[in-house]
Amino acid sequence: MRTVGNDLVRHQLHENRKWYLGLGILLTIFGVVLLAALPFATLSVVFIFGVLMMIGGLLHFVAAFKIFEGGFRWLWALFGLLYLVAGYYAFSTPVKTAIILTNILAIILIIAGVIRVLSALVFRAIQGWGWTLFSGLLTLITGVIILMSPDAPFWVLGLFLAVDILFQGINYLTLASYIRREVPKSSADQ
Known part of the structure; x- marks a missing residue:
């Protein structure tokens, strides 16, 4: 029975290898582009932060009026408002x-x-x-x-984002290479 499970896992790995390879190539290229344009990458981080804060604000409002009652409701609503303000601040400045x-x-x-x-x-x-x-x-x-x-705000956040995306791409490329070289094909693939 264990062989059937291993065959299924190996089959899925080989079937998805092209997706890992494609995602790895895409992320690696994107990471290199971001490294070449750190101010743009930093701006991307700020806008992602703004979007996440606004989503957090909306979720707090939903929780405030759908889940909580009484004083906790208004506390969650206040947090939602603060999140929305932070998101707006990120977009406006x-x-x-x-x-x-x-x-x-x-x-x-x-x-x-x-x-x-x-x-x-x-x-x-x-x-x-x-x-x-x-x-x-x-x-x-x-x-x-x-x-x-003094110029750190224009490149540091972008550098962290670019390096993270670059290494994620390298991880996927390494996984795709490992699957091709080391994982034997399942009996369904042969």
Whole structure:
């Protein structure tokens, strides 16, 4: 019985390989294009943020009036209004939004770096603590550089998006290659 299940999985992997390959190529090209146009990529991040905030606002309103009753209803409605305002702000002032989001990102990186450095120092008796220290210092320095760089809001968010999309594309290409090379075809494919 187990062979039938394995055959089905292998068949599905081989059948979908072309989709993984196509998606990998598309995402890799898109990631490279975004790397070449970081201000555009950053603007895309701001608009995606705006759309997500507005969707969140609408969902909070739906929850407020369809799920909750009493005081909680108005609290959820208030959250919905705040989400909508944040989404509108992102669309109406994309440069200011990029500056705010970049500064928040830098502060989070600094805090995460400090926590990693302190964790490494606390756990220095454990093997590998040096890598945690290195990671913490790198994260801390990255946050400081972003916070100190006056032009960071025009490229940092776009860089994060572009690198993420590029690596997703590479992941799909690697998966498609692995399936072709390593996964034996099922008896249905032969």
